[in-house]
Amino acid sequence: MKVLRPVLASVVIPATIATFLLTPMVSKAVWNSTPLRNQSSATKQKQKSKAIVVTSLGTWRTLNRSIDLGWVTDAKYTSLEIVNTKQTYHVGDILELEVVARDGNKRPKVYGGDYFRAVLRDKSQTASTTGAVRDHGNGLYTISFLLSFPGKVTPEVQLVHPSEAVQFLREFREVPNKRRWSCAFKFTGEDATTMCTLLSNRPLPLSSQCDFSVPNTSRTWFCEKPKTASCDRIRVCTSSQDVVDKLMTQEEQQLFERYEKS
Helix, strand or coil: CCCCCCCCCCCCCCCCCCCCCCEEEEEECCCCCCCCCCCCHHHHHHHHHHHHHHCCCCCCCCCCCCCCCCHCEECCCEEEEEECCCCECCCCCCEEEEEEEECCCCCCCCCCCCCEEEEEEEECCCEEEEEEEEEEECEEEEEEECCCCCCEEEEEEEECHHHHHHHHHHHHHHCCCEEEEEEEEECCCEEEEEEEEEECCCCCCHHHEECCCCCCCCCCCCCCCCCCCCCCHEEEEEEEEHHHCCCCHHHHHHHHHCCCCC
């Protein structure tokens, strides 16, 4: 198989930056491999030692929520290489890759939490299989693929969210009623419009809210009761992003924007 350069990240990592992309040529049940290495073990060890000094969990965000994107995992500098290299791979073998996460300053990360997605594809057969991603908690990740079919395959590894974005999402999910909907209630003349949320609006008494929750299920839905229409006159709802936008700073939004482009 030929070893080229890999695709890495949801911005997909450019071919000139990632370590490699795997394109094996196989006969009926054999995988031939000629791995390439871009970095020596000594160089990698030196980089890891330096990172321990300059990188720490939490450095990317200060107490005033200001974010230094230079400390955030960056797909452009994150590398990928084959761990268990050998001349021949057979169907049923395990192919292992190692991902070294690096930040915007090219420093290896020393903590985990990045959300990677890995797929092994054979485009000619429209076949694929997912890889198991193991987070070692120190900026290193191991990806394992079961070679379940012969063919010419390419592993694709995407950085869906950096660890800093994952941490933010965990904090953000604890905020109640961050999603709101504007719902119209049919009334003689003009429609009455109120705001609706998944949980009850605590500042308002329940008597001032329309409860559309389904009993004995986890489905809850509450709307501010319109002054000119009854609750059963609800007609249409439109999602509103205003609360989400207010809860996120512009820098926090960049944690996601820089990984949405392809």
